Amino acid sequence: MADSSSSSKLVYFVVLPLIFLSGLVIILNQKPSRSYSWPSLHVPVNSHSGARLPLAPVKDLEHNSTAPPPPPATTVTEEQLPIKQVMENEKSARYSKNHSNLDNLEIVEASLSQARSTIQEAQRNNETSYDPDYVPEGPFYRNAIAFHRSYLEMEKLFKIYVYEDGDPPLFHYSKSMGILGIEGILIHQIEISKFRTRDPGKAHVYFVPLSVQSIATYAYVRHNRAWSPLQNIARDYVKLISTKYRYWNRTLGRDHFILGCHDWTPTISHGVPDLYKNSIRVLCNANTSEGFKPSTDVSMPEIYLPDGTMEGLIGGPPPSERSVLVFYAGGVHGYIRQVLMDQWKDKDPDVQIHEYLPKGMSYYGMFRKSKYCICPSGWEVASPRMVEALYMGCVPVLLKDHYAKPFDDVLDWSTFAVDVEVKEIADLKKILMAIPHERYVEMQKTGIRVRKHFEVNFPPKRYDVFHMILHSLWLRRINIQLHDISD
Ligand SMILES: *[C@@H]1O[C@H](CO)[C@@H](O)[C@H](O)[C@H]1NC(C)=O
Ligand SMILES: *[C@@H]1O[C@H](CO)[C@@H](O)[C@H](O)[C@H]1NC(C)=O
Numbered sequence: 001m002a003d004s005s006s007s008s009k010l011v012y013f014v015v016l017p018l019i020f021l022s023g024l025v026i027i028l029n030q031k032p033s034r035s036y037s038w039p040s041l042h043v044p045v046n047s048h049s050g051a052r053l054p055l056a057p058v059k060d061l062e063h064n065s066t067a068p069p070p071p072p073a074t075t076v077t078e079e080q081l082p083i084k085q086v087m088e089n090e091k092s093a094r095y096s097k098n099h100s101n102l103d104n105l106e107i108v109e110a111s112l113s114q115a116r117s118t119i120q121e122a123q124r125n126n127e128t129s130y131d132p133d134y135v136p137e138g139p140f141y142r143n144a145i146a147f148h149r150s151y152l153e154m155e156k157l158f159k160i161y162v163y164e165d166g167d168p169p170l171f172h173y174s175k176s177m178g179i180l181g182i183e184g185i186l187i188h189q190i191e192i193s194k195f196r197t198r199d200p201g202k203a204h205v206y207f208v209p210l211s212v213q214s215i216a217t218y219a220y221v222r223h224n225r226a227w228s229p230l231q232n233i234a235r236d237y238v239k240l241i242s243t244k245y246r247y248w249n250r251t252l253g254r255d256h257f258i259l260g261c262h263d264w265t266p267t268i269s270h271g272v273p274d275l276y277k278n279s280i281r282v283l284c285n286a287n288t289s290e291g292f293k294p295s296t297d298v299s300m301p302e303i304y305l306p307d308g309t310m311e312g313l314i315g316g317p318p319p320s321e322r323s324v325l326v327f328y329a330g331g332v333h334g335y336i337r338q339v340l341m342d343q344w345k346d347k348d349p350d351v352q353i354h355e356y357l358p359k360g361m362s363y364y365g366m367f368r369k370s371k372y373c374i375c376p377s378g379w380e381v382a383s384p385r386m387v388e389a390l391y392m393g394c395v396p397v398l399l400k401d402h403y404a405k406p407f408d409d410v411l412d413w414s415t416f417a418v419d420v421e422v423k424e425i426a427d428l429k430k431i432l433m434a435i436p437h438e439r440y441v442e443m444q445k446t447g448i449r450v451r452k453h454f455e456v457n458f459p460p461k462r463y464d465v466f467h468m469i470l471h472s473l474w475l476r477r478i479n480i481q482l483h484d485i486s487d
């Protein structure tokens with residue numbers, strides 16, 4: 001740990017600044033630009049009163065691009081990071097940008113605009129960037145070059161302001177153990193991170209540091225069915241910061257974010273209309289049928305660390321030592337798992353589907369013995385199994401409806417996970433058996449390479465889950481152009 005933290009200090013304070021100065025850039029041949037913009041799935045049409053999301057060109061470029069087909073010679077199907085179009089917040093057109101002194105927001109916007117064009121240029125010119133410890137590369141990146149440049153720009157520029165008001169445990173704190181532990185871990189890591197600025201005038205995003213897990217633990221009165229007392233905690237806090245500081249009113253919360261893994265986070269956020277409509281919500285419960293907006297919200301993986309660290313979780317044998325086709329064990333929460341049990345429980349030795357783990361069978365042992373691991377939705381879309389599978393080298397089989405996958409704008413999940421639709425559960429075995437062995441081996445190897453983006457480190461390391469969440473926030477922030485609407 002000490003070793004790695006001093007080496008990452010070296011990276012941050014010495015090596016990276018050098019890179020930026022030297023601009024080690026190789027300009028290669030021009031790539032045709034595509035009209036890909038945002039992964040905009042299921043965006044509620046009237047969710048924004050003014051700002052319109054760029055609709056159309058959906059994620060899946062190969063099959064659904066409205067852009068002209070790629071030139072026949074290249075086999076590269078890289079996508080652009082969604083930084084092409086910029087949304088402007090409502091009324092911006094009606095307000096002149098004429099402030100007597102350059103407003104802070106305009107300075108912030110100018111730096112973002114610079115970053116935007118740097119990334120677009122790297123993307124256009126296929127310019128690789130130098131990096132002392134990791135260069136994103138491989139078909140599991142939608143566009144490795146754009147991601148890398150965007151990531152480096154984030155490290156150079158991104159500033160988060162954390163409102164200091166509010167006391168633990170409801171604010172500035174959340175439990176970091178248990179299956180929702182990532183909430184507490186990330187709140188804490190943001191608070192102590194070098195991305196935090198104490199100068200709100202310089203921030204790109206503003207963190208509303210409430211914890212829904214804490215609200216559920218400390219403020220919820222058992223058997224009380226009313227949401228409003230819980231929503232009031234969030235409402236009062238937003239009222240406080242919007243009265244005391246000028247930043248909320250400036251954009252009606254568009255550059256503000258909350259972060260929550262608890263199932264109630266969407267509902268609590270719903271109690272504060274502008275927070276729900278405008279702010280960036282970092283959620284485990286990324287259910288697009290419940291108002292999760294992939295273009296403005298951030299899908300956060302649920303990660304369960306039984307001992308509070310990754311120790312003992314990472315690693316597993318190679319494909320040749322995995323004798324079980326597919327594994328799942330867990331409670332029958334929700335309709336998807338019910339269908340899974342009805343179809344497959346105790347039916348087939350290759351398909352190990354259990355409600356209760358049989359005696360003598362080890363849970364993580366089965367992740368390491370199986371080729372594929374099913375990650376079904378339960379009561380909620382998210383489940384820690386997806387990351388457990390990646391940690392242990394089992395190819396995740398995502399059995400979920402309306403789930404927005406984490407880091408989907410950067411990672412091509414189809415290269416390391418299998419999507420099975422709920423209506424295909426009966427064909428589960430057939431679907432998995434139909435995947436050629438070489439393709440399975442490729443996905444398994446890719447999963448191991450992708451794993452670093454899901455790792456939880458103390459302190460965080462470059463490109464790990466903390467930094468990927470931050471990059472998701474950064475990406476959403478550089479995609480909107482904000483003007484002060486509060487004058
Ligand atoms: C492709 O686009 C059409 C119409 O725009 C849509 O109906 C269809 O679901 C899309 N397919 C995929 C794979 O995204
Ligand atoms: C904008 O500012 C400039 C100089 O500060 C001034 O001359 C001009 O009249 C202003 N325009 C508007 C529309 O207020």
Ligand SMILES: *[C@@H]1O[C@H](CO)[C@@H](O)[C@H](O)[C@H]1NC(C)=O
Pocket residue numbers: 028029030031074076126128
């Ligand atoms: C981009 O650059 C890499 C090497 O840096 C090269 O392998 C690749 O073919 C280039 N791609 C395009 C589309 O020019």
Ligand SMILES: *[C@@H]1O[C@H](CO)[C@@H](O)[C@H](O)[C@H]1NC(C)=O
Pocket residue numbers: 242243244245246249
């Ligand atoms: C922000 O707007 C609200 C509601 O319009 C108002 O009560 C509050 O005083 C404003 N805050 C600031 C800092 O002006």
Ligand SMILES: *[C@@H]1O[C@H](CO)[C@@H](O)[C@H](O)[C@H]1NC(C)=O
Pocket residue numbers: 287288289290334377378379380381401402
């Ligand atoms: C996602 O949201 C829809 C709409 O509310 C709901 O019917 C569905 O059960 C949710 N999925 C999960 C797994 O929670």
